[in-house]
Amino acid sequence: MSLDIKKTYKLFIAGAFPRSESGRSYEIKDKKGNFIANPAQASRKDLRDAVLAAKNAHSSWASATAYNRGQILYRIAEIMEGRSEQFVSEIMAMESVTSKQAQVQVRQAIDTWVWYAGWSDKISTIAGSTNPVAGPFFNFTVAEPLGVVGVVADEKSSLLGVVLGLAPVLAAGNCAVLLASQKRPLSAITLAECLATSDVPAGVVNILTGLSDELTPHLASHMEIDGLDLSGVDSKSVAALRISSVDNLKRVHSFSAEKSPERILSYMEYKTLWHPIGV
């Protein structure tokens, strides 16, 4: 008989897979209570590193053409398709679902990338406008990405929640710092491995594993994070996070709809430009 090679589940920061700088890890168990792995337990310092990586990656990601961003998001779907069996087995280990249900979730996650990929070069067409102001001016409005968005993914479906958190943020041209589900982080880390080989520039997506209660307050208070997706935060904890996010007036949202252009636009700013008309 030959032994399995067990995977070390690490963080994903600036395109690399470091352990936590704190040297900490924590234990996760499958749905039957068996030991699965010791993923890294990210610290506040890891979170700051992740935000810095996202911040550094933002200008080139936001200025890439929308067509280019769309192709990269589509590429993620292509790479995930090849890994779908691994995603299915990880979901089945952690969630009380049948293999059929796990397959459906993986299918939906891949299709979600495809759907949002198509939006990258269309969102401005839908949300932008030319404005007939009463004067000799050409006046138009475009939507632009915010910057760095912190995502606490919905963990009901561990893979789909992560993808729904990331895809609209990326389609808009933002960079993301995502907190993986504390109990079910496997899908997020495996997704990070897909992202690392999908032409997504380093730092555009950063994924942290660890204890939610420890990390989410720092995510909410960090002054370099511009937007927050709190879809995965339970209703009891949301209020405190909203309060501390006010210091730099973060754009904070939670979503129920899976596919909606509003998810993209929630992390965009409208810019209006005036220019005189005349000989």
Place this chain on the structure above:
Amino acid sequence: MSDFEYAPALESKAIANISKDYGLFINGKFIASHNKKRFETINPANEEVLAKISLADEVDIDKAVKAARSAYVKVWSKMSGKERAKYLFRIARLLQERSREFAVVESLDNGKPIRETRDIDIPLSAAHFFYHAGWADKLEFAGFGDKPKAHGVVAQIIPWNFPLLMLAWKIAPALATGNTVVLKPAETTPLTALLFAEVCQQADLPPGVVNIITGDGSTGSALVKHPDIDKVAFTGSTEVGKLIARSLAVSNTPVTLELGGKGANIVFEDAPLDQAVEGIINGIFFNQGHVCCAGSRLLLQENIHDEFLGKLQKRMSKIRLGDPLDKNTDIGAINSAAQLAKIHELSSSGQAEGADIWSAPCQIPDKGFWFAPTIFTGVTQAHRIAREEIFGPVLSVLTFRTPQEAIEKANNTPFGLSAGVWSDKGSRILWAGNHLKAGVIWANTFNKFDPASPFGGYKESGWGREGGRHGLGAYIKGAKK
């Protein structure tokens, strides 16, 4: 000091797998035409035969339309937008993967330089499929109502100047919105469309969703008259566009037309002149001038006329005309003997009517169809070369004194496809943009195309737009085209 000479940098033909003869692509298969008639497609750069092509007649057209109808009813109209999108993404990726092969075949069949097919025609074609793939599953957000509906079977006829790109402009939005297609490529440039049929097979596109029928003008005419066509899309000459519009006037079949142009490129005295020279060169000599939106009239503010003309002639002298497969080539072959004759005829009329001709000193190859980059000065608005579309590398230069005069002259044409404005003053560009009667206006640039940007003409340059959200409307029932 003598100039360094370019060494030839030939692209290999080896990658182009051109068959000796081609059938019609109907219901997912290549089949022989009913009457077994054939015509040849040649390489316009050396007049060598590339392949024998089937000539479709009414029987074949009926077969193709029936295949498209059946695919529409049984498969395509029932498929979700999400799944249609996946087919379009596949096609986009296959075009990207086979881009070099497509670039070589396009260059051989059309005569255009490999640099252009490699950098523009093929990547833009793939981009069109990619862009429209993204629309297929989100049509309800495009502003055409909650449940936008397809027309059904669409007949599409495309020209020879950008064979694959025009195919992409037609097929991508049609499929994205849920229509099935019978497409006829131009008589002189059918090869990349037939290669595209192979791509449809590789993508496992359901049979009958795309049908490619080859032939001449009679084939196109019969196709648009077929009674089971729900919508017609045509790109080509204004003359043929009007014939189609007349033939469909009674049935009132929806039609989009992308026709000719006589684009004005206006250079104001404050323009960045060197940049403008490059833009004017690109505007008229890109693709041998075989461009419906070419900037074929140059309107110069009078006080910069002499200086600008000197710069323009100097730049034109550096244009490299020759083997389309040479990566250094700027201007390739004229697409056909017939087109060359038309350019000669209009050029002669310019001389006969009193304009001054100047051509760049180019070595014209012995075989094939060629026309050196040419400008006419002293052109008046009455001259034929200022009024008629030449569709070749011929530029007519006129002058103006005031901005108002520039606008009047630019708009003094039955066409209204494109215009260019060159000025350092933003307010003047926007003022000119407001007053020009053209569907596409480029400011301090020219001949820029993108799937996200609507394209199409005012007046006799056509009906409707292609590309962007607006272009989708042409393929959605009840939407404004």
